[in-house]
Amino acid sequence: MANEVSRYGSGATVEKLDAHRRYADAFTRALRDRPRKDDRFTLQYVDAFAGEGFVRLRNSSEIVPGSALQALDTIDRPFDRLLFIDRDLKNCERLEQIVAERHDGHRTAVRNADANEEIPAFCSWLGSRHGRMVRAFVFVDPFAMEVDWTTIEAIAATKRADLLMLFPLMSLRRNLKRDGWPTLEHQTALNRFFGDDSWRILYSTGGDSVIREGGDREIVEAYAGRMKGIFAEVVDPQRTLGSAEDGSLFTLVFGASNPGAADLAVRIARGVFDAASGLQRRMRLD
Numbered sequence: 001m002a003n004e005v006s007r008y009g010s011g012a013t014v015e016k017l018d019a020h021r022r023y024a025d026a027f028t029r030a031l032r033d034r035p036r037k038d039d040r041f042t043l044q045y046v047d048a049f050a051g052e053g054f055v056r057l058r059n060s061s062e063i064v065p066g067s068a069l070q071a072l073d074t075i076d077r078p079f080d081r082l083l084f085i086d087r088d089l090k091n092c093e094r095l096e097q098i099v100a101e102r103h104d105g106h107r108t109a110v111r112n113a114d115a116n117e118e119i120p121a122f123c124s125w126l127g128s129r130h131g132r133m134v135r136a137f138v139f140v141d142p143f144a145m146e147v148d149w150t151t152i153e154a155i156a157a158t159k160r161a162d163l164l165m166l167f168p169l170m171s172l173r174r175n176l177k178r179d180g181w182p183t184l185e186h187q188t189a190l191n192r193f194f195g196d197d198s199w200r201i202l203y204s205t206g207g208d209s210v211i212r213e214g215g216d217r218e219i220v221e222a223y224a225g226r227m228k229g230i231f232a233e234v235v236d237p238q239r240t241l242g243s244a245e246d247g248s249l250f251t252l253v254f255g256a257s258n259p260g261a262a263d264l265a266v267r268i269a270r271g272v273f274d275a276a277s278g279l280q281r282r283m284r285l286d
């Protein structure tokens, strides 16, 4: 088993998983007895890019539970339903095996599918009258720019889901050529990721079309700005995680879709990001 575990993990993975675990715990705790103790919401977890269960940390022999397994083990109240999606068949088979060994099959579904098809389908159910008593936490953790804007829009439209997303800064840097417009292929990828060509504001308007200075912050703000147009509240921690040196540069962004619960969700997200920043400082000191 150990030899088969993914090797994409790094310090950035520890930070990401720390934020994920904290949000999952806080979400289930905050909604434990809502809206009423005798008539509670069904709590749903959705992992759009679920992986295979365990992650091997890079430059280390340590293997840690990934996001899907963390979500199976929240502290105060368990999720009632979990949906794990991954495009890779082997990953799904491993997840299914772990879920079966843990006897969690009654509350967990594993789908070998493209998240950009599966999430909108799930969200149209969640946003319908059938999802009235369901509240969801959706985690979006792609390697690069695999998540379409239409998928993010579908999550926001439910008004019943919170989104924690890994924003793939490294991949955006690669696609946003510095000294001229991106290639047509990269433009298509950027259009899909941003949902339109608003990424063009990152470039100077003259004939040279050079990407403006300011770099990473402007890139994240361009996306977070788009999110603010569709979510009730958005939290952008204004801080990057990981490092460009090992190719893991990213940031996390959060969107609360339910206007009635957005204040609470934002408080939780800010607390999670503050704690993640403490972890980052401690890791630098190690």
Ligand SMILES: C[S@@+](CC[C@H](N)C(=O)[O-])C[C@H]1O[C@@H](n2cnc3c(N)ncnc32)[C@H](O)[C@@H]1O
Pocket (backbone or CB within 6 Å): 048, 049, 050, 051, 052, 053, 054, 055, 065, 066, 067, 068, 085, 086, 087, 088, 091, 113, 114, 115, 116, 141, 142, 143, 146
């Ligand atoms: C960064 S890994 C996820 C790690 C996972 N969250 C964890 O903590 O263990 C990204 C995963 O997304 C999957 N993936 C890539 N493109 C996808 C797509 N369009 N739909 C669903 N899964 C996809 C990959 O197979 C890979 O397992």
